[in-house]
Amino acid sequence: MLHFLFAIEEPGHMLSFSNLQEAALTGGAAGRLLLASLLGSVIGIEREYHHRPSGVRTNLLICFGAALFTFLSAVVAGPESTNKAQIASNIVQGIGFLGAGLILRNRDRVSGLTSAATVWAVASIGMACGAGLYIPAVFSTLLVLIALEGVGLLERKANLKTYSVIYEVRGHDSSKMTMAILKAMDHVRRRLIGTEQENIGELNRISFSVVISRKGHEQLLAMMNADPAIDEVLTFRDPEED
Numbered sequence: 001m002l003h004f005l006f007a008i009e010e011p012g013h014m015l016s017f018s019n020l021q022e023a024a025l026t027g028g029a030a031g032r033l034l035l036a037s038l039l040g041s042v043i044g045i046e047r048e049y050h051h052r053p054s055g056v057r058t059n060l061l062i063c064f065g066a067a068l069f070t071f072l073s074a075v076v077a078g079p080e081s082t083n084k085a086q087i088a089s090n091i092v093q094g095i096g097f098l099g100a101g102l103i104l105r106n107r108d109r110v111s112g113l114t115s116a117a118t119v120w121a122v123a124s125i126g127m128a129c130g131a132g133l134y135i136p137a138v139f140s141t142l143l144v145l146i147a148l149e150g151v152g153l154l155e156r157k158a159n160l161k162t163y164s165v166i167y168e169v170r171g172h173d174s175s176k177m178t179m180a181i182l183k184a185m186d187h188v189r190r191r192l193i194g195t196e197q198e199n200i201g202e203l204n205r206i207s208f209s210v211v212i213s214r215k216g217h218e219q220l221l222a223m224m225n226a227d228p229a230i231d232e233v234l235t236f237r238d239p240e241e242d
Contacts, residue, residue, distance in 0.1 A: 070130025
């Protein structure tokens, strides 16, 4: 039966499949590819929810592609080959290039490492699906979700992780606003850099980003809100934060 499922090698080293063989291979691959697409989508939804660069379609296609390459690796190699993982082994290199494209360096910050690592993990889940290892694939997906959601939450709650937030401070006296911001930044021991100022009529807006822990952000926000020179403080998620 196994010999039947693999390709027939004809003269000239060309691979050929009969209709019956193609049907059997499609039936054997369908469940693996569907599970890979599902698990990749689940992780992609989590990434999409947090507005990360790699969303549902990206993770779905990576997981699906890794599963298909893993499945085809053994099929193309044939039943007598001792190197059935030749194609599958190249997935690691390919995903490495894809993950490198998600990593960005901006001044003294490096972002995208978590997205790149997630892509790497999703590819391994796809390979597990392609190899027919369904339980390890599902278990690994749960671990990835726990790492992304649970561990990240614990890091912030325990005040262990620093993250970037964009602040927009509004008021009518830009000089007093700037002094109030500097005073708050000194309190949390952060340097004010990269500010953007815009005047709309009598309203002045000063925008800047700060990388600090959750407790630091809370202190910074409280100090700026309490200063009479500042009318309003808005916060936004930094799109480069991963």
